[in-house]
Amino acid sequence: MPFGEIFGKLVDTLVGGPVVKPFPKEPVKVPPKWRGKPLYDAEDCTGCRQCERVCPPAAISIEDNKGEFFHYEIDYGVCIYCWYCIDACPTAALTGDDRTGLYVGTDRTQEKIESGVPYVECPVCGSKILRPARTLVIRQFKKYTPETLVRASVCPKCRREKTPEEIESAVQKFLEDHGIPRD
Amino acid sequence: MSILYWLLWILLLFVWALLVGGIDRKIVAHLQGRYGPPFWQNITDFVKLFYKKGKVASRTALVVIDVALVIGVAAAVLALSVLPFPMGSGDSQLLSASGDLIIFAYAFALMAMVYVLIGFGGKSPYTLVGASREISMLLSYEIPFILLIVAMGYRAVFITGLPVESIFSMSALLAAKSQLGTLLMDPIFLGIFLVLLVLGPAVVGSVPFDIPEAETEIVDGYGAELHGPRLGVLFGLKHIKLITYSYFLWMVFVSPLTGSVLLNVLSALLGSLLVAIVINTIPRAVSGRFRIDQGAKFYLLGPGLASLLLLLLTLV
Amino acid sequence: MSIFKPEKSLWIYHLNTGSCNGCDIEILAALTPKYDAERFGVKLVGSPRHADIIVATGPVTAVAKESVLRVIDQVPEPKAIVVTGVCGITGGVFRGGYSIAGPLDTLVPVDVYVFGCPPKPEGIMVGILKAAEVLELKRKGMYQKDVVRISETGGVL
Numbered sequence: 001m002p003f004g005e006i007f008g009k010l011v012d013t014l015v016g017g018p019v020v021k022p023f024p025k026e027p028v029k030v031p032p033k034w035r036g037k038p039l040y041d042a043e044d045c046t047g048c049r050q051c052e053r054v055c056p057p058a059a060i061s062i063e064d065n066k067g068e069f070f071h072y073e074i075d076y077g078v079c080i081y082c083w084y085c086i087d088a089c090p091t092a093a094l095t096g097d098d099r100t101g102l103y104v105g106t107d108r109t110q111e112k113i114e115s116g117v118p119y120v121e122c123p124v125c126g127s128k129i130l131r132p133a134r135t136l137v138i139r140q141f142k143k144y145t146p147e148t149l150v151r152a153s154v155c156p157k158c159r160r161e162k163t164p165e166e167i168e169s170a171v172q173k174f175l176e177d178h179g180i181p182r183d
Numbered sequence: 184m185s186i187l188y189w190l191l192w193i194l195l196l197f198v199w200a201l202l203v204g205g206i207d208r209k210i211v212a213h214l215q216g217r218y219g220p221p222f223w224q225n226i227t228d229f230v231k232l233f234y235k236k237g238k239v240a241s242r243t244a245l246v247v248i249d250v251a252l253v254i255g256v257a258a259a260v261l262a263l264s265v266l267p268f269p270m271g272s273g274d275s276q277l278l279s280a281s282g283d284l285i286i287f288a289y290a291f292a293l294m295a296m297v298y299v300l301i302g303f304g305g306k307s308p309y310t311l312v313g314a315s316r317e318i319s320m321l322l323s324y325e326i327p328f329i330l331l332i333v334a335m336g337y338r339a340v341f342i343t344g345l346p347v348e349s350i351f352s353m354s355a356l357l358a359a360k361s362q363l364g365t366l367l368m369d370p371i372f373l374g375i376f377l378v379l380l381v382l383g384p385a386v387v388g389s390v391p392f393d394i395p396e397a398e399t400e401i402v403d404g405y406g407a408e409l410h411g412p413r414l415g416v417l418f419g420l421k422h423i424k425l426i427t428y429s430y431f432l433w434m435v436f437v438s439p440l441t442g443s444v445l446l447n448v449l450s451a452l453l454g455s456l457l458v459a460i461v462i463n464t465i466p467r468a469v470s471g472r473f474r475i476d477q478g479a480k481f482y483l484l485g486p487g488l489a490s491l492l493l494l495l496l497t498l499v
Numbered sequence: 500m501s502i503f504k505p506e507k508s509l510w511i512y513h514l515n516t517g518s519c520n521g522c523d524i525e526i527l528a529a530l531t532p533k534y535d536a537e538r539f540g541v542k543l544v545g546s547p548r549h550a551d552i553i554v555a556t557g558p559v560t561a562v563a564k565e566s567v568l569r570v571i572d573q574v575p576e577p578k579a580i581v582v583t584g585v586c587g588i589t590g591g592v593f594r595g596g597y598s599i600a601g602p603l604d605t606l607v608p609v610d611v612y613v614f615g616c617p618p619k620p621e622g623i624m625v626g627i628l629k630a631a632e633v634l635e636l637k638r639k640g641m642y643q644k645d646v647v648r649i650s651e652t653g654g655v656l
Binding site for chain 3 (some may be wrong): 018019020021023024028030056057058075077079080081102104105106107108111
């Protein structure tokens with residue numbers, strides 16, 4: 001009899017008690033491998049624009065004013081939290097928020113990241129290049145300090161055409177001129 | 184003095200009807216493994232509806248709806264006025280006349296007709312479908328209901344030996360009850376009681392047979408065009424219908440007689456809650472909604488034949 | 500007296516304006532025993548005329564636009580509109596499509612936004628409870644869209 005089964009289930013439920021999650025009293029628990037917001041760290045960004053290219057809903061918008069500023073923006077009102085950008089990022093500038101489950105607001109524009117990477121001067125020739133990513137600096141010099149940042153900011157053209165001695169003396173001069181502490 | 188008591192009693196019964204609705208939601212929630220709303224939730228819902236202000240569609244015939252709601256409230260009061268109410272020693276009625284059992288059955292049919300009127304007044308396709316479904320439900324459950332009322336009248340006269348003029352009167356039933364202790368001692372009355380319980384979900388419009396107000400199919404059926412205070416009155420009317428039917432079953436068939444007013448009132452309230460749980464809550468928790476042809480077939484074949492049999496047994 | 504407080508009774512109307520069905524499933528999940536939104540007096544109603552809160556999903560498609568506006572017009576005051584999912588907020592992946600008549604807040608004032616694709620059922624519950632606060636402010640005539648900022652976790656919780 002299906003009715004007998006139904007009544008049995010009802011009695012089981014009554015004895016077992018409610019299965020409701022204790023949500024409002026306790027903060028929301030997200031499952032493992034939960035995909036929340038992608039978070040952007042400008043220090044790690046190389047400006048390769050891979051994230052912009054793979055983003056399915058085009059939530060990432062980049063405006064590159066050459067020589068001035070690299071504007072970077074994620075609109076979470078468009079983002080579908082697929083984390084393609086995180087997979088595509090070669091320098092781990094994008095990391096995923098796997099803790100927070102709820103984004104609720106009364107303002108549509110509140111859920112947005114507006115950030116960017118500044119352009120820095122090449123210590124040798126003085127041309128403007130995008131600030132090197134922290135990950136790349138650490139890969140080359142094993143540490144991330146003002147001095148190693150200056151050493152990493154030598155532009156590709158100078159690396160190709162100048163000798164290591166010329167670059168070293170130019171870097172030393174740049175460090176002295178700008179009063180950058182040495183390691 | 185008696186009418187004052189009665190008015191107080193009606194007011195208490197209305198608040199109790201809303202509370203029964205909330206307790207019903209709470210029980211269903213616990214049967215489904217939830218906590219559910221607080222048991223006074225339906226009072227909050229009822230009060231909230233009087234704060235709302237909306238726009239009325241130009242096609243809606245508001246006059247019909249207003250008249251229908253007034254008729255509905257009047258029918259509810261009429262049904263409650265012939266039912267016994269707990270006062271002093273034992274039960275007494277506000278209005279007692281020969282044939283008041285017929286008035287009671289008529290009041291219930293009137294309440295169903297109020298839903299039909301509201302549906303036709305709405306003039307939206309959904310309300311019209313809801314109204315026509317209410318008519319088909321009414322036709323299918325009203326036949327067994329009337330047959331059972333007739334059987335009850337005959338049986339009460341037979342048991343008490345009262346003159347035949349007091350057939351179809353509530354006082355004969357009450358006399359039979361005081362003679363037997365409770366009407367369930369009599370096999371025929373027991374059968375009538377059980378068939379009336381089966382009729383319950385259709386009469387009060389609860390889940391297996393809430394076909395006229397199927398909210399997922401025809402957006403709440405006959406009430407789809409109502410909002411604000413008018414919806415509040417309809418909301419209250421549905422609750423008062425449930426409590427009146429449960430109260431009728433409890434007071435006429437089961438309720439034990441005691442000398443104390445307090446005990447009588449308590450027994451009436453708790454008993455009507457019990458009957459409401461049986462005819463409203465448990466079907467709602469275990470069953471889905473039927474189709475209209477299934478509902479009509481079920482009531483005409485099951486309770487219809489059973490009530491015919493009971494009537495024949497009574498006459499023999 | 501919280502018994503007589505109208506904001507303790509929230510009848511929601513689920514309005515699909517052309518959604519992919521993901522947010523719709525999450526709205527229904529918020530009403531299931533695991534999340535049990537009925538604890539807060541939430542009830543799903545079939546007719547927009549009975550509703551207090553509209554929970555809208557989907558970018559408004561060109562075909563649905565007229566019906567959506569009519570349904571929202573039928574909801575009695577005071578009402579609140581909750582938009583669920585990024586499609587309803589900006590258009591999401593459908594943004595700029597030829598069949599999209601713009602996100603909902605370009606057509607009617609929207610009170611609460613629930614971000615996510617789809618959002619968690621808890622998020623929808625928090626959105627509905629925030630809409631309850633909006634309803635209370637509207638009833639008292641104190642509601643101003645630009646001024647009000649409701650606490651992130653919801654004070655009523």
